[in-house]
Amino acid sequence: MDVAVGVHSEFSGVEGDFIELDGVEKVFDVRKKTGFLRSERRQVRAVDSLSFTVPRGEMVGYIGPNGAGKSTTIKMLTGILTPSGGRLRVAGIDPSRERTRLAQRIGVVFGQRTTLWWDLPLIDSYRLMHRMYRIPDGRYRENLDRCVELLQLADLLDVPVRQLSLGQRMRGDIAAALLHDPDVLYLDEPTIGLDVISKARVREFLRDLNAERGTTVLLTTHDLTDIEQLCRRVMVIDHGRLMYDGPLTGLHEVGESERTLVVDLERELPPIEVESARVVKVEGPRQWLAFPAASSAAPLVARIAAEYPLVDLSVREPDIETVIAKMYAQGGAEKAVS
Numbered sequence: 386m387d388v389a390v391g392v393h394s395e396f397s398g399v400e401g402d403f404i405e406l407d408g409v410e411k412v413f414d415v416r417k418k419t420g421f422l423r424s425e426r427r428q429v430r431a432v433d434s435l436s437f438t439v440p441r442g443e444m445v446g447y448i449g450p451n452g453a454g455k456s457t458t459i460k461m462l463t464g465i466l467t468p469s470g471g472r473l474r475v476a477g478i479d480p481s482r483e484r485t486r487l488a489q490r491i492g493v494v495f496g497q498r499t500t501l502w503w504d505l506p507l508i509d510s511y512r513l514m515h516r517m518y519r520i521p522d523g524r525y526r527e528n529l530d531r532c533v534e535l536l537q538l539a540d541l542l543d544v545p546v547r548q549l550s551l552g553q554r555m556r557g558d559i560a561a562a563l564l565h566d567p568d569v570l571y572l573d574e575p576t577i578g579l580d581v582i583s584k585a586r587v588r589e590f591l592r593d594l595n596a597e598r599g600t601t602v603l604l605t606t607h608d609l610t611d612i613e614q615l616c617r618r619v620m621v622i623d624h625g626r627l628m629y630d631g632p633l634t635g636l637h638e639v640g641e642s643e644r645t646l647v648v649d650l651e652r653e654l655p656p657i658e659v660e661s662a663r664v665v666k667v668e669g670p671r672q673w674l675a676f677p678a679a680s681s682a683a684p685l686v687a688r689i690a691a692e693y694p695l696v697d698l699s700v701r702e703p704d705i706e707t708v709i710a711k712m713y714a715q716g717g718a719e720k721a722v723s
């Protein structure tokens with residue numbers, strides 16, 4: 386249960402930290418209407434004594450329920466918002482003081498919004514960014530060619546952004562964030578709303594980018610599969626505070642959460658009987674089995690494949706809200722922040 390505290394020290398204080406937060410706070414002043422012509426001032430502490438470091442080249446998941454403070458953190462890391470307290474540095478730069486200088490070093494992708502010009506063909510947005518970021522011609526060409534090839538954008542360059550599908554637009558946005566070769570990439574829900582194939586393509590691209598270029602990546606997502614496939618380390622934030630920092634498996638252990646194995650059998654059969662999982666739902670030849678999220682699905686799959694007429698299967702991660710709710714229920718959250 387004390388996994389979180391132990392694991393945290395493994396990652397902190399590493400030399401060459403690229404992102405550094407020390408006791409960072411963000412308090413918003415909000416006015417709430419309490420009656421006709423009357424309002425009350427209230428303070429919302431969106432980020433509360435947040436401290437963590439990310440070494441150069443690490444790909445880290447940054448997750449939490451709605452309203453936890455993730456976007457506020459990312460906005461402070463880009464310099465859009467100024468912290469109310471604490472110390473924050475990205476590549477040695479104080480983001481809110483030197484926002485323009487920092488812009489050359491960072492790339493940002495917001496899954497729910499586009500940075501592309503809606504009415505223009507994709508390539509025109511890239512040409513504008515070329516000028517805006519004053520990217521040397523050779524470097525721009527090289528980065529564009531690479532992104533076009535790896536993100537399969539060749540057929541889309543002349544299409545107005547408004548006509549792109551969500552998955553195509555997302556790939557277009559990721560390329561836009563990388564044209565100036567940033568050292569760090571902030572990704573806010575990069576796979577939201579994408580189909581399975583588009584998700585796989587985006588994840589593969591990010592994995593290669595991180596491996597080949599050593600780009601530091603901070604990834605915010607509600608999809609734990611993104612984290613499982615991309616990040617060795619995950620940070621959980623709730624009510625503006627860091628609740629957990631360590632590997633995803635450790636988070637599952639703290640929360641004692643479960644994954645679901647969905648199996649399609651050749652025909653309708655009685656519930657599957659295996660030691661390490663329990664059937665939670667049966668619908669015709671399809672069965673849902675819950676098993677501990679911290680353990681591997683491989684032995685379970687092998688066992689079922691050997692004993693049952695298996696046609697197809699998939700593994701579903703628990704949702705973040707469930708994992709966090711279980712963490713609280715087990716008392717894991719208190720241990721992680723202590």
Ligand SMILES: Nc1ncnc2c1ncn2[C@@H]1O[C@H](COP(=O)(O)OP(=O)(O)OP(=O)(O)O)[C@@H](O)[C@H]1O
Nearest residue numbers: 413415429431449450451452453454455456457458
């Ligand atoms: N400009 C603002 N003014 C007042 N309150 C704000 C402002 N921005 C964010 N908040 C509040 O700060 C808290 C954290 O919000 P934030 O957007 O950072 O959460 P989040 O983790 O990104 O959530 P989501 O997953 O829904 O995007 C919330 O209570 C939110 O209402």
